[in-house]
Amino acid sequence: MSTEGASAPASGAVRMPREWAGALARLAAGLTTVPSTALALETVAANCPLPGRVGWALLLTDDSGTHLFCSAMTGLDPAWAPPLRPLDTSGARAAGAAARGRAGQGGPGTAPYPVTGAPLTFAWRALPLHRPSGALVAVRPDGRGFGADEAALLDMVAEHMAACTARLTRPGDRAPDTRPRMRPLERGAFTLDLRTHEVECDRVVARMHGLPPEPVVPLADFLAPVPGSDLPPLRRALEEVSARQGDYQLSYRVRAPGGGHRYLEARGRAAGGSDGAPSSLVGHITDVTAEREDRSSRERSAGRRLERSDRMLTLTGALAHTLTREQFAESARQAATAFGADAVTVAEGERGQLHVVTAHGQPPEYVAATEGLSMEARTPLSDAVRYQRPVFCPSPEALVAAYPHYAAVVERLESRAWAAVPLSVSGDPPAGCLLSFKSADAFGAEDQALFVAAGALLGRALERHRAFRTEQDRALELQHGLLPSRLPHPSGADLAAEYRPAAAGARAGGDWYDALDLPDGSFALAIGDVQGHSMRAAALMGRLRTMMRAYLSEGHPPDRVLGLANRLLASDNDADPDGALLATCCLMRVAPAERNVALAVAGHPLPLLHAPGHAPRVLGHPPGPPLGVDAGARYPCGRCPLPPGSELLLYTDGLVDLPGLDPDKAVAGLLKALADAPEGSAREALDQIFESVRPAVPGDDVAVLLARLDGDGHDGGAAGAGRRRGASGTAPPASGGPS
Template identity: 40%
Template sequence: MAGILVLRWYLVKSLSGDVVAYRGEGPVTEVGFQSWPSGGKSITDGTTPTLPSPARPTGETGTEDTGRDLQSSNSLFHPSAGPVQAGFFCWDVATGEINCDPSTFRLHGLPEGSPPHLDTFLSRIPESDLPEFVGALQSMAEAGGNYQIAYRIAADGGGWRQLEARGRVLADAAGAPTRMVGVVMDTTAAYERQEAEKRRLYEGATRNRLMQQLTAALAAAVTFRDIMAATQVGLQEFGASGLAVVASQRDGLSVVASYGCHDEELAAVCDADTGACFPLQDALARQAPVFVASVTDLAAAHPQPAQQAAGGSCRAWAAIPMADSRGPIGACLMGFPSPREFGPEERALLVAVAGLLAQSLERAGMYESQHALATELQRGMLHPGPLSAPGLTIAARYQAATSGMRIGGDWYDAICLPDGAVALVIGDVQGHSVHAASLMGKLRTVIHAYTCEGHGPAAVLARTNRLMVEFNPDPDRAMFATCCYLLIRPAEGTLEACTAGHPAPALIAPGEPPRLLDIAGGLPLGVDPQAQYPTERMLIRPGSVLAVTTDGLLEAAGGDIGVAIEAFLAELAGAATADLEVLADELLAGVQRARRRSDDIALLLARLTGPTVR
């Protein structure tokens, strides 16, 4: 990261002797160091250092020639690889004096006549980096051997210059460090390349992460509204401020969905006369992406659309054709608030976003069609209009799920019998699909028929159960249902209750707290053809309210089911005197605020208003 001091050093035991062989990187291939004289003088004779021949181990041919070259040169340093942007130095650890050549001063931005002392060079290092730099020097001096350290100095034109020093720490006979000799090189270009590569990798990782998030959001979205909301959030992360999805139709272009675009911009996009050369039309005509980096670039190719776009909020555009499984369907226009150079990676990413958006919209269209069909099917199977029965005041509600197909198998019914009795039925078929809704319609019809034949609650559920088993010939695809059957005789004030795996109803008698009825119950419908369903009989007073719901209402509260039941009973505390329609809305108000609900809900409230005959 630019602006942060990077310190690296290697503490390696090397061969002893005054001549140290160093193999460098880049232009510097091999550098020889000669022992330094004391006195702390800098090399300022203006001669160009020349690198000596590569140092060879003692005993090899050429050692004598190397020694003669060192003695005959006017400089203490003898480059052998040609001129390089490097300087040579020797730091006396005890005195702090530095012998160096003019290049070392120039690399540090110092005049050649500067005091040859360590403090002079330290003055060029930022104060924030000094403690770590000085600590690294001390550590390297104490450790001895070869070292390498990278640091920065302030550049003349602003910014920073990156330098790197490498060399060897020389010690006396006792092992105490005496001198640090080495070469310093300007590594700014290499450092900037490394930082650019780091930025490229970081930006690529960021794009991948954002793309994964957008893909997951689009996969979870099932409606057009959800898809556009997820796309808006995702494209904002990529810098886009507006989006228009345009469909190709016989009479021209039509905006299917948009956000962040002014009406004038949308009109220019879809108007065949004024926007005929807009990038979107180019993309559709060529069936290839079109990227416009600025209004200036747009004006150079299409003057008229550029005038219209000048008053808009976007200053760069990406127009990308869209296709689904059926073929081309239109295009999307992404707008950016400022001029933008679209690099290869960003272009590929935006094209991928357009592809994901097209697939999501196709899936949403299929979902909407299926949902509309299923909704009509379910609406036709539920009881039409409000429920009513002599001697009872009834309020009923059905709340669809907010995820999946948004349909299910919950139902309710009120069946008036010739003798004045009223059967209140509520049930829940397993699953949330068209199959569950159709099975619910069958069960509702069957229960209605058995009730009208004059069978009691237990017989109705037993016969329905056997028929439900016949509906499940394949055990692997078997479906089950729960049901609560309440037979009320308002004139007598009696109740016969029977349940098949369903939550027990609640009774709220005048002046008494709400309580769940103690009903033995039986297995869900469709499990065991021989299942029996015990019936509980009791008296209920006028003004009493019966409340029964499916498990979707209780599970919507989350947490423990026992806690949910207690909360449900607490909300029924004033039911004996409350308006049942208002109470039903209040009971569903909490779950309606939930963003996602995986189960549908049926609710049935009934107050006994008829006289009681003793």
């Protein structure tokens, strides 16, 4: 249904939101300088504050006012493109009526102008342009109609567009035509007497050489305005002309009266005298300066296009594999570098506030001010995020014109040009990117389109980062859920454990630990590491822990438990080689009453033992291969005396496998930390051990498990004191293994 002639309420009757008024001011300012109707329509699309997606079509009448022509279109599917043929205003539906001065709007089932194959599910409004006659059509793809306040806003947009199109189509004030065209060339005739070395030329050639209009001048005077560097090749060419008859072409420069040079091209024929030798050169000289400048301009333009293409290719490659936060931050930095920006900020809008995802090159106070900034605040970045429209301020003056509240501080800003573009992300939260430049007018109209395209690429990279972050959070949640919610309290021992994921941005790992009371009064300690950092690794960790608890509860010794787990995992790997995973494990049965410990290891770091009166040491025990490698592998079981008051420390390799540090030195540091651990609870001791050896920026996740045995079966504090008396230094890593 359409309603031709329907008029919106008078703009004064509609209360204009403040942000709409600001957007209209920016739109009006932008339309005063655009050089074409196509860019004018892009300016409308970028600044009109209508919510949701809106497409636009601009149709202008010919000089007779009887026919409409499509002048520009943006934001519309190709099926909604107006016909290329002229449309009779008397029969061009609502667009024709708008060109005759009557606004109209419609909804699903109608179209404002003839279309072929377009889904007629859109809502639209056709607005008259009175200077010159024409129509501006706004189309809303979601089918939601334009309310009274929105219709009033569109009427004001149409007024600004009408003023702009009048300027662009007014004779003598049209936008410059950049189409290639023929230019009149300045050309004059000359004759060079090769025997007297005198030149006869017309007024045009004399003016080119800065000479008075005399009929004949000496060759030396004729060549006086030629730069000295150009004279040697020119004289050699004249010597060749004097030697033989024929057609010649000479190119040279002359100094221009106002400075610089003009480029001239002489073409002529050397004619012979009675003796057969050339006696004169007759021809014409053409000023080709404009042609050379045009060629240079085209070459520079082609160079800029190639440079922009290279920038986009570089940026596309950099963003293709972005996953982690660090990778996304580096991609944003490369985007800034590619476009010559000095700083970049990427922010998301969530719960009415901006939250900085990454920033590079920005002063810390700017980043702090942006974090948590209200989305209602008027800034280029908040507007780009909130309205999902680009904002370009190529100079401080443009910034103040669009955002008057910056007038008092603009001179204190380091940047002098700003480009804020929305990032194309599906779903919430919306996001945007601000590029800042320290030089005014650091980008032009052609760069603006590239910035918008770069925003689309950054948006896809941000989506990948979000998906990765979601996967990581789920894997970490799964991993924490599969670890023991609390440790048992075995008789005669105090247990403490810790798991910490890798540095922010890394994937969830497969490190795990467990402790279990056994039916015979002993207890089991287990720690392991599943290959890889993924949901599959976390899931396998849970399977291994559950499997081992079941086998241990049945009374199987550590070596038997590892053997059974190995066969099951090896069978899985054989069935799915592409998804094969390996795992390491250290499994112990601790019997305080029997004062011994049984140990089996599958490719895992060996545990540490700190017995009273002795230095901490590594339990030297021959390990078997990792689980899942060989279904027939065997895992030796060793036994070691365990005096009352002893400590056992199990850990994963993330605690000692540190970049730039020798593994033996890392283990020695861990032994020292165990020796220096405070008396008291196992929790207090483990916290100090962990913090004394944990790297500031961990590269891998870590699991640690500490068991402190009572000194006499009852008094753990006395055991701690007895353990420390006489215990100093650390033993070598391989000393004193189990028997």
